[in-house]
Every structure is written in structure tokens, then in C-alpha cells.
Amino acid sequence: MKIYGCHLHQKLIKEALFIFSGWMGESMQLLPCPLKEAYSLAEAFARIRVISPEGVLNWDPFSLEVDFETRRLKECRCGKGTVYDGHLYSFLLRHRVEGSWDEGVVVITPDYLCSRQKGEDRYHLRYIIFDFPTLISLPGIIEAPARRSEEGYLWDLGDFRIPRILAALLIQTRFFFWNEEPFCDDPLCSLYNAHWQEELLVAKGNQRLCERHSEFLIKRKRSDPIIVSKKCETVRKKHPCE
Template sequence: MIERVRLYRATTTNADAEELAAWLRDRLDAAAGGEPPPAVTVEDRFLDEGPVDELATAFAEARVLSPYDRETGNTMLGIVRYEQRALEHPEREGGVLYDGQQIQRVLNGQLPATEASLDTVHVILLDRALGTWGDHDGRWHKRVNVLGHPTLLSVPGLYEAPAKPEAYYKAKQKHAMLSGDSPPREVLENQIDGDFLVEDDPRTTDALKGYVLQAVHYASTGTAFCEDEQCRLYNAHYHEDLVAAQLQGTEFCATHAERYG
């Protein structure tokens, strides 16, 4: 039985942890059916609490080196020092993809001993891009969330992981054919009339609500996702589907509306 949910801030993103926690409390109140719901608290940035040298080495070891190479890690001195600076000054970090499951294992070892059992759900908002390896196609895939203990939510993944509308990629290809190089991402985002999320999108907090609930739902039921594309628990692989599930229409399918209100 879940007794507590700890939601950790990502201070360099525009994800509002307090708003996420308030929304989650309402959902868990509805699911409790009159019983005391799990206590939901907002905590400081998780990466501020660990030993910097150890975490820096762990992040260096979890670096994805190539989209098609399963092996990870570059622990050269310069890379480790970069990771140290990124931990101490997270606003300087960016452009690196990490093995999400490897980072999850490392952060599991950093959980407080008194709250390491499964009756506490830890949801860590991160300002890092995370991926998982796809055995089916032999390449890395960016992810919004890596479910488990703790659950990791990648705020950059919200913008980068789901595939964008087809028009986005056609415009990118056209620009490359005409100029010989790829246009800056922000140029394409301004050109394409498509409904997708971009970096620092004002809809970030609303779009993350369903992902926070997925972490708790998974811990409660062993099932994370819903097959209904209009439900907050749907696992969207395309931006259009993410927007539909998290930002449009009803919040839940009939089954999950009965549970979460």
C-alpha cells in the first residue's frame, strides 16, 4: 500500500512541481474512496542531495555514445568534470542523452534508507534527456518517463521524445536539400503549423500531470498505461497523441475516470 509520494523539483525547467502535486492530491483523494490518501509532498532537486563526484562519474558512465551503439559511457577526465559542473550548475547542461535505466539504478541507491521501500513512490523531475535501448530495432529511443523505483520524468523528453508531425520532417528535409545543412530547431518550430510542445512550452506542467499519475498508478496496480488515446494514462509516441491525451478533451477514459474522478 502506498503511503507517501515524493515529487522532486527540476529547478532549471518550467515544470511547476507544486501545481503537479496539487493535481495529484486531488486524483489520489478521489481514488482513496474515503480512506486516507497517500501524502504527496514536493521536495528539492534530487541531484542536489547526492555526492557530486560519485554522481558525476555515474552520469558519465551512462552517456549514450551513438544512437546505434548499445554500449554507454565515457569517463575521460574532461567528461567527468563536465558532469560535475552540470550537477553544480544545471543550467549549463544540455545536448547529452543518458541511459535512463542506468541512471534509475544509480538514483535508487541514493534514496533515503527510511523511504526506500515500495510504500513510498519517488517521482524525480529531471532536466536531462533520457533514453532506453530498443532490442527490436537496435537503437536508442528518447523517453519522457522511466517507470520504477524511483520513477524518472525527463522534462526535455516531453519536447524531444514523441515524434513530431510529418510536416516538421518534410520541412527539415526540404531545408537540407536547399541549403545542405539542417536548420536550427527553433526555425522549424516557427515555420510549421503543428500542435506540438517546444522547449519551455507554457503547457509543460499540464502535459506532465498524466505522467506523474502514471508513476503512482504503476506502483499501485503494476500497470502504467491505458490503451485509450484520450486518457491521461495513455503512452503517447507522437506529439499529436500527447497533446490529445494530456491537453485536450476529457482527462480520463471511463474506467480511469471512475477511479480518479
């Protein structure tokens, strides 16, 4: 799998790749950020800014907004608070990354990303956007999942738990490129689709797959041609935080 990452977060990304490789037995190729010197995309990025959670994009940007995007791309000012439509962001990067669907391509970004819930017009902040390439938003890991209280949670990227969480998101991405089904109903499986931060800490922090996905991973490692084409059939368990 090919990983593109911001040079400002190389240490964090390399720690996550070390954890991922040890678990999955798969080597990763870390490549420089595909946004570097992508000045021609400045206006396009200005257009995909989300200016209202109710599904409103910035289709007619001011020249100052385009200038800001030009400086952002030139001076590596990503992650300054602007929120982008995640799938359109991925589309803009599609021709700036190398690799195939079978290989898997991930861009780890300090930008804020969002997408619409299926059947809704409203945008929601995300920590991962499954597309080609898949995007992982570093600030999204902290801010996208809801909190039930203020104790024991993630506050910044310096938290010692972040590399393990990022590694688990890379594992989800690996499953996405294998079978387009990166989620599991088991709240203790690292593929669980966590919406609350405590769920994220439990699912992504325990470095565990459910029985079904563990078997699938073993068969993949043995080059078995099995393809998982339906959702995990694990019985929905009560989440330990509930």
C-alpha cells in the first residue's frame, strides 16, 4: 500500500506504519505529500470548501480565497481550519498519486474533511474518507468523533495513542481496497465504525480483529483467492462504553 503524508507529521506516520507492518506483515511505501506545488488546484480547492453544514460549497470563491489556497499549497499551510468536501478532495488528488486500486493508496492530511451521511444533505466532519485515494484527516481523529465527557480523551496529535489509532485506520483502508467493506459490527474489532471517541479508543486501540476478519486476513496472507463480498456477520454486541 502506498502512503502519502505531510512532512510535518512524518514521525507520527512512521510510528503508525511500523505498527501496521508488524500486524499485517505488509511493507508500506511512504511518499511525499501530493499537494506540494499543486498551485494549479488552488481555485478548485477554494470551490470545494464547505461554507455551511447544510451542504453548501463555495462554488464561486473570492480571489482572496483562491490566493489563500495558493499560499496553502505553496507554503504547506494545510490544517488551518478550512473544511473541505472529502470526496471532492480525493477526486482532486486522483491524478497526483501513483498506484492502483489493488495496491491501495492513502493520503494522510492535516486538513479537515467532511462528507454527507447517506440519505442526508448535511455534512459531518470525518476522520477517514474511503475513496481512491482514501484520505485520513489527522485533526479529524481528534475532533470528528463525539465525546460524552471531557475526561480520558484525545486532545492533540501528541497523544501516545494516536499512532496506534492511525495504524488501525490504515488496516481499515487495507480492507476497503481488498473488498470495499471496511466496517465491522463488532465494537471490539479494529474495523468498527466508531462515531464516539470512546468507541474509537476501544476499537482502534486494542489492535484486534473479530473472528471473521481475522480468518479473512489469514487467508489473504496465504494468498487464498477468497473475497469477502458481504458485511461482517458478527452479532452486534453491546459496546463496552454503553
